[in-house]
Amino acid sequence: SDASNSQIRRLADWDASRLRDLADDHGTPLYVLDRERVRQNYARLEAAFPDAEVLYAAKANALGDVLETVLEAGGGIECASAGELRRALAAGATGDQVHYTAVNPPAADLDIAVEAAAEQPRMTITAGAEDTIDRLAERGYDGRLCLRVNPGIGAGHHEKVRTGADAKFGVPAERAVETVLEAAERGFDVVGIHAHVGSGVSSDDLEAHREFVSRMGDLARNVNEALEPAATDSSTAESAVSKGLEFVDVGGGFGVPYRETDAPLDLEAVATATRDALGPLDARLTIEPGRYLVADAGVLLTRVNTVKPAPETTVVGVDAGMTTLLRPAMYGSYHPICNLASDVDDRSTLEQTVTGPICESADVFCTDRRLPESARGDLLAIGNAGAYGYEMASTYNSRPRPASVVFEADGSSRIARRRETLDDVVRLERSGEERQTQSA
Numbered sequence: 001s002d003a004s005n006s007q008i009r010r011l012a013d014w015d016a017s018r019l020r021d022l023a024d025d026h027g028t029p030l031y032v033l034d035r036e037r038v039r040q041n042y043a044r045l046e047a048a049f050p051d052a053e054v055l056y057a058a059k060a061n062a063l064g065d066v067l068e069t070v071l072e073a074g075g076g077i078e079c080a081s082a083g084e085l086r087r088a089l090a091a092g093a094t095g096d097q098v099h100y101t102a103v104n105p106p107a108a109d110l111d112i113a114v115e116a117a118a119e120q121p122r123m124t125i126t127a128g129a130e131d132t133i134d135r136l137a138e139r140g141y142d143g144r145l146c147l148r149v150n151p152g153i154g155a156g157h158h159e160k161v162r163t164g165a166d167a168k169f170g171v172p173a174e175r176a177v178e179t180v181l182e183a184a185e186r187g188f189d190v191v192g193i194h195a196h197v198g199s200g201v202s203s204d205d206l207e208a209h210r211e212f213v214s215r216m217g218d219l220a221r222n223v224n225e226a227l228e229p230a231a232t233d234s235s236t237a238e239s240a241v242s243k244g245l246e247f248v249d250v251g252g253g254f255g256v257p258y259r260e261t262d263a264p265l266d267l268e269a270v271a272t273a274t275r276d277a278l279g280p281l282d283a284r285l286t287i288e289p290g291r292y293l294v295a296d297a298g299v300l301l302t303r304v305n306t307v308k309p310a311p312e313t314t315v316v317g318v319d320a321g322m323t324t325l326l327r328p329a330m331y332g333s334y335h336p337i338c339n340l341a342s343d344v345d346d347r348s349t350l351e352q353t354v355t356g357p358i359c360e361s362a363d364v365f366c367t368d369r370r371l372p373e374s375a376r377g378d379l380l381a382i383g384n385a386g387a388y389g390y391e392m393a394s395t396y397n398s399r400p401r402p403a404s405v406v407f408e409a410d411g412s413s414r415i416a417r418r419r420e421t422l423d424d425v426v427r428l429e430r431s432g433e434e435r436q437t438q439s440a
């Protein structure tokens with residue numbers, strides 16, 4: 001049906017001539033983001049979860065245009081660092097639209113978060129360790145606090161993104177009630193509990209998701225029960241605790257299809273399962289999608305520089321690499337690849353290995369994939385690059401990071417973030433001249 005088609009946007013659905021023009025105008029490698037697609041993804045999420053608060057996980061793509069799009073659509077921003085917090089505030093987020101989720105936060109991050117919360121008292125700080133609560137108290141913070149718990153369940157596309165059972169994240173569920181009570185007694189305004197179990201969850205994980213959310217619902221009810229007597233016992237903590245939890249945040253992790261044969265996530269089914277599993281609760285449901293909002297809104301454009309026959313495959317060297325898009329090298333992730341050459345339909349297909357310019361054998365976008373025969377100068381599009389693409393880029397091999405272009409539904413486009421130059425790459429280091437004067 002039309003409705004289910006609109007759930008998926010395949011790489012082939014992008015307007016190839018428009019992408020070719022953007023590559024000609026701005027060079028490659030180039031990240032391209034379709035802002036309208038972010039809006040559509042947000043609208044679909046909102047339709048499936050009409051009562052939930054949506055906090056976009058900025059780590060997926062922290063481009064100001066993306067943050068502004070989410071804020072305009074009515075969402076808030078989940079920030080994992082002082083840098084993301086700064087970006088969210090710069091995009092116009094107000095305190096009530098910001099959660100700062102501290103995972104083992106460096107001191108400077110906490111200073112900045114506490115300072116921001118002093119100016120925006122509706123801001124929420126999420127702590128995942130008792131030490132973090134202590135460190136907030138040391139800084140005089142006793143504002144809105146959310147406790148990140150570890151429900152002991154993991155899910156997701158790769159072991160490296162299954163956070164649920166990883167002890168690094170959150171206070172063990174068994175200690176959650178006690179930790180909330182202690183925080184409330186210290187005067188914190190405990191407003192929520194939070195967990196994020198993993199990223200890239202598919203419809204196959206629905207049972208694990210249901211189990212996780214039901215644990216969160218039970219935990220929230222236990223917390224509320226524990227908080228209530230405290231409200232009558234202690235007059236000082238009354239305002240903080242008498243109202244119970246405002247929200248239960250079940251994190252993000254909504255998966256998107258990467259392979260052409262992957263089915264889209266049945267969002268309605270996830271939403272229904274979430275509501276059912278949460279059970280009766282006088283608290284708002286909060287979700288933190290990252291990937292779902294931006295993955296298929298972005299492509300990476302890259303130019304072919306080298307085509308080399310090898311004994312087992314044909315090696316296609318492109319100008320993007322693991323420093324541009326790390327996911328294939330780091331997780332073995334599949335990203336669709338499409339040759340945008342205008343005569344591509346006339347070419348025969350061939351098994352090819354697409355590689356980057358980095359001196360690492362992990363610098364590979366695909367191995368032995370059947371694609372139309374590549375030629376030097378071809379433009380390739382790598383799909384689903386809108387999430388965790390630029391954000392994970394590096395300057396390894398002293399390679400400048402690419403530019404990002406945003407285009408609008410009306411066909412206009414603009415550079416959202418310029419390409420790094422070689423000057424940018426060396427800027428932070430002492431210059432050769434400085435080294436010589438200092439050693440002389």
Ligand code: LLP
Pocket residue numbers: 057059060078101161196198199200201251252253254288289290291292327387388
């Ligand atoms: N909330 C919290 C607290 C998170 O840690 C994350 C992701 C999210 C929300 C959003 O998850 P999403 O909806 O995007 O799945 N670099 C990996 C993904 C790491 C995700 C880390 N946390 C990748 O490229 O697959």
